[in-house]
Amino acid sequence: MAASDEFRLLKLAADSYHTWSIRARAALVQKGCWDAIEPGYSEEMTDKEKKVDNKALTFLFLVVEDNYLDDIGESKTAREAWTTLEEMHSKFGxxxxxxxxxxxxxxxxxxxxxxxxxxxxxxxxxxxxxxxxxxxxxxx
Known part of the structure; x- marks a missing residue:
């Protein structure tokens, strides 16, 4: 992996959602997984979509502090996990x-x-x- 492809994403903490979400999106785009979040996949995913969704969901599990795992641990899709995190940090959620x-x-x-x-x-x-x-x- 080239040095320019390497990055370090700090885990999501209570006060870092805005910057974390920008960096997490960039990382998911770089990994070719952003489509699992936006627009997201339907319940009837192809094998390729399942693979991308699982990769994105795994990534999200790894880049949040442990206390968020209770909230997103049962998520079936990456979009569901992302939406849960977004709602937790939304002013009106x-x-x-x-x-x-x-x-x-x-x-x-x-x-x-x-x-x-x-x-x-x-x-x-x-x-x-x-x-x-x-x-x-x-x-x-």
Missing amino acids: LLHILQLMRDFFNVRMKEKESMQSYLGSCTENCQVQDMHSPTEKSPW
């Missing part, structure tokens, strides 16, 4: 809202943390209430 709620309820003031810093963390986690525009139906 239900999974993202649930993640923010979990973070909110788990906020604890650390020893030697200032009240201002603690309240800043609480306020930041209150983004859940601002997740929906007035024209959008709430999932609750």
Whole structure:
């Protein structure tokens, strides 16, 4: 493999979805697997499509932190796994809202943390209430 073909993709972490998704897409395009994600394959895949989809799905499993494997581990297709990750990090995705709620309820003031810093963390986690525009139906 030529040096220009080599790349290093950091695993997806909670705060890196935007840059990770760009690099993951580039890597999938380079591997000839992006069609498994966009437009995706129908349930009736040819043998060639199954091979490409499995390659893309395996790639996704390998480039996310372990905590995401619970969310995408049962995905049948690469598109399903990609969509799950996308929804988890989307501002309006239900999974993202649930993640923010979990973070909110788990906020604890650390020893030697200032009240201002603690309240800043609480306020930041209150983004859940601002997740929906007035024209959008709430999932609750």
